[in-house]
Amino acid sequence: MIELLLCSVVTILPDYLYRRYAQGKRLGREITLYSVWFELRYGITACIALTVALLTMILYFHPSTTAAVSLYRTIPILPEGSGRVEEVLVNMNDRVKAGQPIFKLDSAGQQATVETARRRLAEIDAEIELAKTQLVVSDAQIGEAQSAYQQALDELTTKTELQKRNAGTVSQREIEKLQNVVDGRSAGVAAAIANKQIIQTQIASVLPAQRASADARLAEAQVDLDKTVVRAGIDGIVEQFTLRKGDVVNPMMRPAGVLVPSEAGQRGLVAGFNQLEAQVMKVGMLAEVTCVSKPMTIIPMVVTDVQELIATGQVRASDQLIDAQQVAKQGTITVYMEPLFEGGFEGVPPGSNCIANAYTNNYDALSAPDIGFGSWLFLHAVDAVGVVHAIILRLQALLLPVKTLVFSGGH
Numbered sequence: 001m002i003e004l005l006l007c008s009v010v011t012i013l014p015d016y017l018y019r020r021y022a023q024g025k026r027l028g029r030e031i032t033l034y035s036v037w038f039e040l041r042y043g044i045t046a047c048i049a050l051t052v053a054l055l056t057m058i059l060y061f062h063p064s065t066t067a068a069v070s071l072y073r074t075i076p077i078l079p080e081g082s083g084r085v086e087e088v089l090v091n092m093n094d095r096v097k098a099g100q101p102i103f104k105l106d107s108a109g110q111q112a113t114v115e116t117a118r119r120r121l122a123e124i125d126a127e128i129e130l131a132k133t134q135l136v137v138s139d140a141q142i143g144e145a146q147s148a149y150q151q152a153l154d155e156l157t158t159k160t161e162l163q164k165r166n167a168g169t170v171s172q173r174e175i176e177k178l179q180n181v182v183d184g185r186s187a188g189v190a191a192a193i194a195n196k197q198i199i200q201t202q203i204a205s206v207l208p209a210q211r212a213s214a215d216a217r218l219a220e221a222q223v224d225l226d227k228t229v230v231r232a233g234i235d236g237i238v239e240q241f242t243l244r245k246g247d248v249v250n251p252m253m254r255p256a257g258v259l260v261p262s263e264a265g266q267r268g269l270v271a272g273f274n275q276l277e278a279q280v281m282k283v284g285m286l287a288e289v290t291c292v293s294k295p296m297t298i299i300p301m302v303v304t305d306v307q308e309l310i311a312t313g314q315v316r317a318s319d320q321l322i323d324a325q326q327v328a329k330q331g332t333i334t335v336y337m338e339p340l341f342e343g344g345f346e347g348v349p350p351g352s353n354c355i356a357n358a359y360t361n362n363y364d365a366l367s368a369p370d371i372g373f374g375s376w377l378f379l380h381a382v383d384a385v386g387v388v389h390a391i392i393l394r395l396q397a398l399l400l401p402v403k404t405l406v407f408s409g410g411h
Helices: 002-010 012-022 041-061 108-165 172-226 275-279 373-407
Strands: 064-069 075-077 083-088 101-105 229-231 236-239 257-261 269-274 286-291 294-306 332-339 353-359
Touching: 002 041, 012 041, 041 373, 064 332, 064 373, 108 172, 269 275, 269 353, 275 332, 286 373, 294 373, 353 373
Parallel strands: none
Antiparallel strands: 064 269, 064 353, 075 257, 083 101, 101 229, 236 257, 269 332, 286 294, 286 353, 294 332
């Protein structure tokens, strides 16, 4: 309507003024309801053509959409394993901080596993102390074996020397017996030393490895025990939380509720623009939105990202070939917007539906030194007609409550 009024000022109005003052034709006389088309046919035709051209220029270079939503992600409140609820620590709509406990599952089995792991750790510590005591004993055994070996060796040496001096004094059989005793006691010394090395190996390697394994089992059991307390991953609000003591929760089938992040929906909007604007939508474009949940308010925005893909064209692997005719609904260009100023989305609930306008800015192109007059004039016209769309958005913001509450029957 605004475009038609603007175009009529430069088309129908000059035509009427010419008819009125140059040809002397007057409204209600020569120009009537039945003759207006014949008298003002040039102005009316030019007005229609100019209005269509103006609308096309505005809608193409300054696209608009009603499919703008402040999408947000919710986090299901789930335990990592199934169990029966033992204690509920928060209520519905409570605000929670990251790491705050929400509810606790029955942990009798996990506590028993932790206690078993602790007792096994204590057993290994006791084995280490016992091995240290055995090491002292093995030192004493080595000393005893070496002493007996030395005694047998001294006796063998003495008997051998006596035999060399007087062969009849000591028999060869006695020398052989003493040699066997020396060999046996030498083997005893080696066995005692080997036993000490075994104990040292147990103290240095085997028992520490067993203790490390016991520590790992205790840590694993403690992790399983900690999992019985479900905590908030981030700051947020607990919604749809009807859990009660005795309920059974299952991570696959029975979530306990939903956690809505504190910053949900406050970062910006996700808007779907017509595919025709694919070449116009650019990162950095200025935009404006008005939301149903915050009427009669214009929020300045900026385009932060433009998705390069159209969602309706995606294909999932299946046993049937895709027929392009099955994609009946035309997809949109997904555009991400954020408030131009900090706190721009205050008072806008997450999930709000909004009307968005994006504006083409040709400042850089107009500042180019080699721009032609025709291009300069056209780009100025493109930037100028964006005001029309801005006016329309403000009128929509004013009429939105009336349209929603009165004409659509919303209560």
